[in-house]
Amino acid sequence: MRRKWIVRGGGTLAVITLAIGALHLPAARPLLALVGQCPVGRESPSEIEDARRIALRSLRGTGTAPVRPALGFALERTTEADVREWARTRGIACESSRESTLLVCSSIPPGALGWATPAVDELAFGFRVKDHRLVNLTTLTSGVDADRAVNAFAASAASLKAALGTASAERLPSKAWDGRPAYVRYRFADYVAAVSAMELPGRGIVMREQYLSAAE
């Protein structure tokens, strides 16, 4: 009797597993969409890291970066624990997710990222899976007023230029914000940095900075 139930239970489990697997085949995607997308559907940290490596093939440049500035943090050296300590001493709230490979800190006050640095809405730290060391750092600030956007952009661009020289591509904002998207980008074989600012409808000027290890 017990054996019969084990066989039945195992069989049912196998059928369910096969059915779920079949739903993920390309041909069955419309069916999967009908039942409301994959409830798992969220990639694992390793898969996200693999995808980042693929993306880096088209983002990185050539030559080794003389230094790899990252708002005072050290790419491939700073750990999640280091960032948590940095945040704790400044009273900054951070939320960890994706098995501690992503740490998002909110409402960064002026000066927290170095002397005279402006406030930042969101600071996101990406850590690699194997040792949880920093490989990806981005900032995002929305609704920046025009003067602040021009000044903050100029400060970041100047800081990168002092460390790395001429940018791979750049379009700096004029002294008075003219509404044109602005950007600075550096591409090396082991490092990518970008600063951008553009006006989004209803969101004001959005500024974004990214400092990325491209070594792997």
Added chain:
Amino acid sequence: MKKRLWYGFGLSVVVIGLLAGVARAAEQDGGNGNNSVAARLGGFQGILAFLDRFVVPAEVADPVVGPFFVPNIKEPAGDIEQCLAMLLDHDLGGSSPHFGAILQDQHQCRSSMSDIHRGFRIPDRVIDRFIAIVGEQAAMAGVADADIQEVANVLERYRGGVRNK
């Protein structure tokens, strides 16, 4: 005789001039008689190539937005990119259907942004990042400022359907 020759020469110059003008106009509007933003971006194919080559790698490289685009980089010009390219082409004045297109793998582009993004609980800041990256990549690729603004306007219109579903 001489008068006829001059007349024929003059007529040829006018015809050549007209043809050159038509060719230049066709070149400017993408060759399909459409002078829309979509045409300037190369229509569906141009937008798809831009998404595939520039936008997806940049989105994937962002630690917050990236995970939403992992399947896209593994499958070049995949379903989501094709549906988004059609939507952008349509909303920017191109000839793609707004929704409902059935792709080669039988995936059907859906109409409801809310349904597509249900369960993802995407906050405003993720949408800001997404649109900012598209704009940044378009600027770096040399797209005209006014066209970038139009693309941003189109994407912004869908914010309500994407946010916190």
